[in-house]
Each structure stands twice: as C-alpha cells, then as structure tokens.
Amino acid sequence: MPADSTPHPLRTRSFRLLFTGRVLSLLGDAVIPAALALAVLEATGSTSALALVLACSMVPKLLLLPLGGVAGDRFDARTIALAMDLVRCATQLLVGIQLLSGAPTLWVIAAVEVVGGAAGAFAMPTGAPLVKGTVSGAGLQRANAAMGVAHSASRVAGPALAGTLILTVGAGWAFVLDAASFAVSAALLCAVKVERVRAPRRSMLADLREGWREVRTRDWYWTSLIGHSAWNGAAAVLMTLGPAVALDRLGGQATWVLFLQVGAFGLLAGSLAADRFRPRRPILAANLGLATYALPLVLLALAAPAPLTIAAYGLAQVGLGFLGPVWETAVQRAVPAHALARVTSYDWLLSFAAMPLGYGLAPLAASAWGPGLPLVAAAVAVGGCCLATALVPGVRRFSTG
Structure with missing residues (x-):
C-alpha cells in the first residue's frame, strides 16, 4: 500500500472552510449524548422517557433518509446542508433554553428531537457531494481521511468536554454550545464554493428508484x-x-x-x-x-x-x-x-x-x-x-x- 503523496486538500480554501465547520459541529454533537441523557433523567427520573426522546430523533431520521438523498441530488447540496445547520442550531438552542430555565418539559424536548432527527436525515446525505464538490479526484481519500480524523478526535475529546460542561455550568450549556457550532458551520458554508451538479428532473418516485438502481x-x-x-x-x-x-x-x-x-x-x-x-x-x-x-x-x-x-x-x-x-x-x-x-x-x-x-x-x-x-x-x-x-x-x- 503506497503512501499518498497528493498535496493535502486542506490547502484548498473551500475544503478548509467545509472541514472547519464540520470539526466544530462534530465536537458540539459529541457532548450531546451525555448531556441529553442527564437532562431527561433529571427532569423525569425515567429511563422510559429517555428511550422515548431517543426514538423521537431516530425514527424520523430513518423514515426520511431516502427523501434526504433525493433532496441532496435534486437541489444544491451546499444549500441543503446550510439550511439544516440552521434548523439544528434552532433546535439545540431551544433545548438549551429549556434546560437553563430550570423547568424542562418532556414533550417540548421530544418534539424538538423529532425536528432535529428530520433535519439530520436531510443533512447527512450531503456530506459526500460536498467533499466531492470541493476536492479534486486525486485528493479525495486524503479529504475523507481528514473528515474521519475529525470524527474520531471528537469521539476522544467529546466525553471529556461533556463532563466538564455538565459539572461546571450545567447540561443546558452543552446544547447552547452545539447550537453555536451549527451557527458557525452555516456561516462557513456560505463562503464554500462547491461544484454544482445538474441532476435530471424527475418525479420523487423516479428519483428514489434511480438511486436504488x-x-x-x-x-x-x-x-x-x-x-x-x-x-x-x-x-x-x-x-x-x-x-x-x-x-x-x-x-x-x-x-x-x-x-x-x-x-x-x-x-x-x-x-x-x-x-x-x-x-x-x-x-x-x-x-x-x-x-x-x-x-x-x-x-x-x-x-x-x-x-x-x-x-x-x-x-x-x-x-x-x-x-x-x-x-x-x-x-x-x-x-x-x-x-x-x-x-x-x-x-x-x-x-x-x-x-x-x-x-x-x-x-x-x-x-x-x-x-x-x-x-x-x-x-x-x-x-x-x-x-x-x-x-x-x-x-x-x-x-x-
């Protein structure tokens, strides 16, 4: 397996902006599992309530992922990603405000998780088109490796950051931090130049069938x-x-x-x-x-x-x-x-x-x-x-x- 001598894609402005936004949102997301679990358990004292909240995020994500893929191909992937960053910024900020108020409501948190899960279903399929649209073919693996390193590093640093926030300023601020990371990511995406791909116009069902084909x-x-x-x-x-x-x-x-x-x-x-x-x-x-x-x-x-x-x-x-x-x-x-x-x-x-x-x-x-x-x-x-x-x-x- 020969070493890759391709110049690193981080030297390219658009990918560097995309990567920076991704790092920030990954780090913000890494603190959420622990903060969410603690917040729901403290508010309700029920593991069943926690399971409900987690399901509220996962179910819409599963149901809407194929439609998210259609949207990512039919429309500009950068625009879809930017819009979903703003939606997730709003949802995480709302949960943070709920927790900081000292009187969180389970149904509000659950509803917000439904919206956040749906936004994730539309955001996730845009990752591959955004990398491909900002990096030349020769540098693709190095670009994907950089994204992988960012994901892995957030897995290492996230729990420690979550613990620090929860023990010092409270779980609500973890959600505020995540909201801020999505806001910065959206701002950076505004400056990213992505090669636009024109997809043929078809019905939604035809698009889904073509993807499966x-x-x-x-x-x-x-x-x-x-x-x-x-x-x-x-x-x-x-x-x-x-x-x-x-x-x-x-x-x-x-x-x-x-x-x-x-x-x-x-x-x-x-x-x-x-x-x-x-x-x-x-x-x-x-x-x-x-x-x-x-x-x-x-x-x-x-x-x-x-x-x-x-x-x-x-x-x-x-x-x-x-x-x-x-x-x-x-x-x-x-x-x-x-x-x-x-x-x-x-x-x-x-x-x-x-x-x-x-x-x-x-x-x-x-x-x-x-x-x-x-x-x-x-x-x-x-x-x-x-x-x-x-x-x-x-x-x-x-x-x-």
Missing part, C-alpha cells in the same frame, strides 16, 4: 452494505451487553471506560492510516478490516482477560477508522455525481436500521441464554458477512489502479 447494479456496493449493516447490528449488541460483562467478569467500571477509550484512539489511528495509505483493492481491504470486529465480541463472550479484550477492540476500531475514508472515496469515485446523495442515503438507512434490531434482541437473548450466545452470534454475523464479500467478483476487482 445505482445501488443494486453494483455488486461490490450492496454486498458490502450487508456487511456494514451486520457490523452496526453487532456494535449495538456489544454496547448493550459489553458493560454488564465488564462489570461482572472483567474488573468493573474502570475496565469498561478503558475499553471505550482504547477504541476511540483505535478509530483515530485507523483514520490517520487512511490518510497515508491507499490499498490497491480498497473495498476488499476495508471489508476484511471490518471483520476484525468479531474478535472483541468473541473475547467478551468468553470473558477473556481484560487486556486481551481491550486490545482486540482497539484493533477492531482501527479497522473501522480505516474503512470510513476508503469506502467513502471509492463510492465518490464510482457513483455518478448526480446520484451520490441518494446512494449514500441508502447506505445510512441500512446502517441505522440494523442498530435498533441489535439493541432490541440482545437483552432478550441474554436474559434467556446469557450474554455469551448473542455475543457469539453477533461475531459470526459480522465476521461471516464481511469476510464473505471477498467471494464477490466486484469486490475483488474494484481497484485504484
């Missing part, structure tokens, strides 16, 4: 999506059952915290590696790396020694960090620009849809047979699906050369 006619794409969906379902199983295994068999809370931190640094290391190396068979290499997620699942099922389990999770997250930029670059180069948002929306949709399944089935299976069986089943699913893509001709043939 772009997916199903590429065997390397849809078979990889099966593996990626299996990974997301397996990740939900691990995040549901892993904490209990760590508490009961691996040494307690400190082990689980270290487990997550090593994983966050592994994700960052994988993104950094993607900035420097370009495999000749990118889809094959990325999917094989993703298959390593089976290792920590099996080790957790066996209650293997904590250092071995933690190291395996770190390695698996390196594979995930490397896959992101490599996969995104391959898709941006292979899929026609006028269909890119729709194709990536189907990617997001399948990934998100698998996670509720893992969250729902894992505790039921664990209560019936113990945590070992669902953890092993998840390992077989993610390892088998990702390794099986090596049998697909399109995966093996997809080459950067």
Whole structure:
C-alpha cells in the first residue's frame, strides 16, 4: 500500500472552510449524548422517557433518509446542508433554553428531537457531494481521511468536554454550545464554493428508484452494505451487553471506560492510516478490516482477560477508522455525481436500521441464554458477512489502479 503523496486538500480554501465547520459541529454533537441523557433523567427520573426522546430523533431520521438523498441530488447540496445547520442550531438552542430555565418539559424536548432527527436525515446525505464538490479526484481519500480524523478526535475529546460542561455550568450549556457550532458551520458554508451538479428532473418516485438502481447494479456496493449493516447490528449488541460483562467478569467500571477509550484512539489511528495509505483493492481491504470486529465480541463472550479484550477492540476500531475514508472515496469515485446523495442515503438507512434490531434482541437473548450466545452470534454475523464479500467478483476487482 503506497503512501499518498497528493498535496493535502486542506490547502484548498473551500475544503478548509467545509472541514472547519464540520470539526466544530462534530465536537458540539459529541457532548450531546451525555448531556441529553442527564437532562431527561433529571427532569423525569425515567429511563422510559429517555428511550422515548431517543426514538423521537431516530425514527424520523430513518423514515426520511431516502427523501434526504433525493433532496441532496435534486437541489444544491451546499444549500441543503446550510439550511439544516440552521434548523439544528434552532433546535439545540431551544433545548438549551429549556434546560437553563430550570423547568424542562418532556414533550417540548421530544418534539424538538423529532425536528432535529428530520433535519439530520436531510443533512447527512450531503456530506459526500460536498467533499466531492470541493476536492479534486486525486485528493479525495486524503479529504475523507481528514473528515474521519475529525470524527474520531471528537469521539476522544467529546466525553471529556461533556463532563466538564455538565459539572461546571450545567447540561443546558452543552446544547447552547452545539447550537453555536451549527451557527458557525452555516456561516462557513456560505463562503464554500462547491461544484454544482445538474441532476435530471424527475418525479420523487423516479428519483428514489434511480438511486436504488445505482445501488443494486453494483455488486461490490450492496454486498458490502450487508456487511456494514451486520457490523452496526453487532456494535449495538456489544454496547448493550459489553458493560454488564465488564462489570461482572472483567474488573468493573474502570475496565469498561478503558475499553471505550482504547477504541476511540483505535478509530483515530485507523483514520490517520487512511490518510497515508491507499490499498490497491480498497473495498476488499476495508471489508476484511471490518471483520476484525468479531474478535472483541468473541473475547467478551468468553470473558477473556481484560487486556486481551481491550486490545482486540482497539484493533477492531482501527479497522473501522480505516474503512470510513476508503469506502467513502471509492463510492465518490464510482457513483455518478448526480446520484451520490441518494446512494449514500441508502447506505445510512441500512446502517441505522440494523442498530435498533441489535439493541432490541440482545437483552432478550441474554436474559434467556446469557450474554455469551448473542455475543457469539453477533461475531459470526459480522465476521461471516464481511469476510464473505471477498467471494464477490466486484469486490475483488474494484481497484485504484
């Protein structure tokens, strides 16, 4: 895998502005999970209320993602992204005001999360067109790697920032910070110049069908999506059952915290590696790396020694960090620009849809047979699906050369 000698896209003004806005919004978003959980639990004392609020964000996102992909292709991706940044700025600011008032109302927070989830469904598919529209083909992987590094770094820094804000000034200010990050991101997007792609005018249904046709006619794409969906379902199983295994068999809370931190640094290391190396068979290499997620699942099922389990999770997250930029670059180069948002929306949709399944089935299976069986089943699913893509001709043939 030769090192990439392409000049870094951050030297380009438009991508630098896009990247800066992305970094700020990612960091703002990274503080929200902890702040939202604490705020809802303090206001209601109910985990069911927290589940309701989380569902209010996830359900509209799942339902509207395909329409978000159509909008991203049919209209200017920059305009869609800018508008959604402003919507999410308003929603996060409203939640922050609710919390700072000292009398938050559950139905207001839930309604705001519905609007925020819908905005996310339209914003997410614009990511790939925006990168492709601001960076030349030769620099795509380095640009995607930079975005991956930003995402990984926010995963490392976010919890610490969230804890600092919550303990010092309160959870409400975390939402105000996130709102400010979206406002700055929108302002920066105003100055970004993106290459405009003209998509043919069709009906909404025709656009959805064309997007799906772009997916199903590429065997390397849809078979990889099966593996990626299996990974997301397996990740939900691990995040549901892993904490209990760590508490009961691996040494307690400190082990689980270290487990997550090593994983966050592994994700960052994988993104950094993607900035420097370009495999000749990118889809094959990325999917094989993703298959390593089976290792920590099996080790957790066996209650293997904590250092071995933690190291395996770190390695698996390196594979995930490397896959992101490599996969995104391959898709941006292979899929026609006028269909890119729709194709990536189907990617997001399948990934998100698998996670509720893992969250729902894992505790039921664990209560019936113990945590070992669902953890092993998840390992077989993610390892088998990702390794099986090596049998697909399109995966093996997809080459950067």
